[in-house]
Amino acid sequence: MQxxxxxxxxxxxxxxxxxxxxHRACAGCAPATVxxxxxxxxxxxxxxxxxxxxxxxxxxxxxxxxxxVPWLHTAFENAAxxxxxxxTAVKMLRKKGRIKYEHxxxxxxxxxxxxxxxxxxxxxxxxxxxxxxxxVLYDNEAYMNxxxxxxxxxxxxxxxxxxxxxxxxxxxxxxKKPIADIMVAHEIPYVATAxxxxxxxxxxxxxxxxxxxxxxxxHVFAPCPRGWRSDPAKSIELSRLAVETCVFxxxxxxxxxxxxxxxxxxxxxxxxxxxxxxxxxxxxxRFRHLFAPKYEKLLxxxxxxxxxxxxKLLKKCGMAVV
Amino acid sequence: MAVPKARRDMPLTPISYPTFGSMGKTxxxxxxxxxIDYSKCTKCTLCWVYCPDVAITRREDDSPExxxxxxxxxxICANECPVKAITMQxxxx
Numbered sequence: 001m002q003x004x005x006x007x008x009x010x011x012x013x014x015x016x017x018x019x020x021x022x023h024r025a026c027a028g029c030a031p032a033t034v035x036x037x038x039x040x041x042x043x044x045x046x047x048x049x050x051x052x053x054x055x056x057x058x059x060x061x062x063x064x065x066x067x068x069v070p071w072l073h074t075a076f077e078n079a080a081x082x083x084x085x086x087x088t089a090v091k092m093l094r095k096k097g098r099i100k101y102e103h104x105x106x107x108x109x110x111x112x113x114x115x116x117x118x119x120x121x122x123x124x125x126x127x128x129x130x131x132x133x134x135x136v137l138y139d140n141e142a143y144m145n146x147x148x149x150x151x152x153x154x155x156x157x158x159x160x161x162x163x164x165x166x167x168x169x170x171x172x173x174x175x176k177k178p179i180a181d182i183m184v185a186h187e188i189p190y191v192a193t194a195x196x197x198x199x200x201x202x203x204x205x206x207x208x209x210x211x212x213x214x215x216x217x218x219h220v221f222a223p224c225p226r227g228w229r230s231d232p233a234k235s236i237e238l239s240r241l242a243v244e245t246c247v248f249x250x251x252x253x254x255x256x257x258x259x260x261x262x263x264x265x266x267x268x269x270x271x272x273x274x275x276x277x278x279x280x281x282x283x284x285x286r287f288r289h290l291f292a293p294k295y296e297k298l299l300x301x302x303x304x305x306x307x308x309x310x311x312k313l314l315k316k317c318g319m320a321v322v
Numbered sequence: 323m324a325v326p327k328a329r330r331d332m333p334l335t336p337i338s339y340p341t342f343g344s345m346g347k348t349x350x351x352x353x354x355x356x357x358i359d360y361s362k363c364t365k366c367t368l369c370w371v372y373c374p375d376v377a378i379t380r381r382e383d384d385s386p387e388x389x390x391x392x393x394x395x396x397x398i399c400a401n402e403c404p405v406k407a408i409t410m411q412x413x414x415x
Contacts, residue, residue, distance in 0.1 A: 013367075013380060021376040021392040022343030027351060028396030032374035062336060064344035071338075199371050225396075233397030233410075236372045 005043075005207050012040050012203065016068070023066040025058040028232025030239060031111075031138045031222040032058070033196050038107070038136060038220075039069070041206035046105040047072070047086050051079035051119055053111030054145040054224075055138065077118045080126035083108035083133040105210050106133040113143045116152030116177055127186040127215045134209040134216045137179065140224035148227040152177040155247075156305065157298050158286045160227070165289040170298050175305050183217040184253045190216035192252035197240035198263050201250060205261075208252075221248045229285020241280040244273075246310040251317065258316040268319045277303045343392065348375065352395030354410040356388055362407035369399035369408060 018039035025032040035055055049072040050056045056073055059066040074082040083106050090104045110119050115137040123135060142160050143149040149162040156175040159165035163172040183191045190212040194202040202220065209216035223238040225231065230238060242248040243263050250261040260268055267274045278299060281287040290299050314321050365384040377393035378386045388399075400408040
């Protein structure tokens with residue numbers, strides 16, 4: 001499957017912003033940039049459904065909403081179940097001739113809590129039933145909305161309010177769950193990872209996810225300056241560093257065939273360009289304790305896990321492992 | 323679509339209406355104000371792409387303009403600008 005849609009910056013400019021200004025996201029919120037870029041990739045009538053999470057809380061304060069598309073809020077656990085319901089309802093309405101649209105795209109958006117932990121049963125079910133929808137996971141690596149509690153998406157060694165770094169533990173003790181690989185195992189037609197710094201890549205992937213027949217899953221990296229204790233100005237820079245250090249490699253899996261996306265492919269071709277994980281960790285306050293002598297060993301452990309996962313991915317993509 | 327002004331105008335079902343400034347004029351949150359030096363600007367529009375608050379609009383000739391009513395002053399535009407044409411200045415200065 002190759003997307004026919006070749007877009008220029010002008011196409012993106014001419015599209016109105018469907019995620020509007022004046023929402024109450026923190027200053028420097030990368031998920032807000034992600035939402036806006038996602039909305040730039042739409043191809044026609046679209047319904048968005050959103051699990052509870054930061055982006056739902058900040059954008060829809062009754063009686064207002066920042067979304068200029070039909071938008072439904074749903075509970076934490078059932079964004080994907082809701083999306084399958086919408087998709088089926090639209091199908092039936094069209095059969096009965098009650099709506100005029102040829103096709104209606106359905107997007108379900110959830111944070112990492114709503115996908116990794118609470119929402120995975122609904123997502124797994126919807127993927128198995130083969131509903132035609134796009135599931136977007138914006139991963140800010142903890143339950144930021146309720147006060148930075150750890151989730152399945154929190155990386156090893158990150159300090160959160162429920163895994164505080166201190167005398168006893170060095171932050172979270174378990175590495176991040178590879179959610180995108182779990183979705184690949186469902187044998188759905190399209191799975192991809194994206195990062196807002198590479199915005200063209202992100203928009204193209206959203207569009208591919210919408211164009212594909214059947215369920216599509218998009219894992220978007222979204223730095224959160226509040227929870228990551230980083231400088232708000234560095235949110236987008238962090239999303240670049242995560243890719244350059246191979247903490248969050250960009251790839252897509254079309255019908256089970258893995259392939260690296262351009263920004264990560266460059267690193268696979270020229271391994272000397274790959275940066276050490278330290279560079280990515282040093283700009284975040286949640287990893288500050290790792291630079292104290294007591295927990296120094298954990299830094300090597302994080303580097304080892306990152307390298308191991310990167311090598312595994314290279315093998316899946318059929319690239320030479322260096 | 324008209325946004326209800328008072329409680330009695332609101333519908334019985336919980337429907338929200340799309341609007342700018344659902345949280346009011348968020349520009350009042352700002353501590354640092356981004357200022358564009360148009361002599362340096364190359365019109366690459368990266369600031370427009372990355373702004374999380376959609377507070378940067380593009381003029382006819384593609385040069386960016388900051389909407390200070392909604393800009394929260396996060397500094398992403400200044401950090402990402404490849405030619406460093408945007409500087410952050412304290413509000414009271």
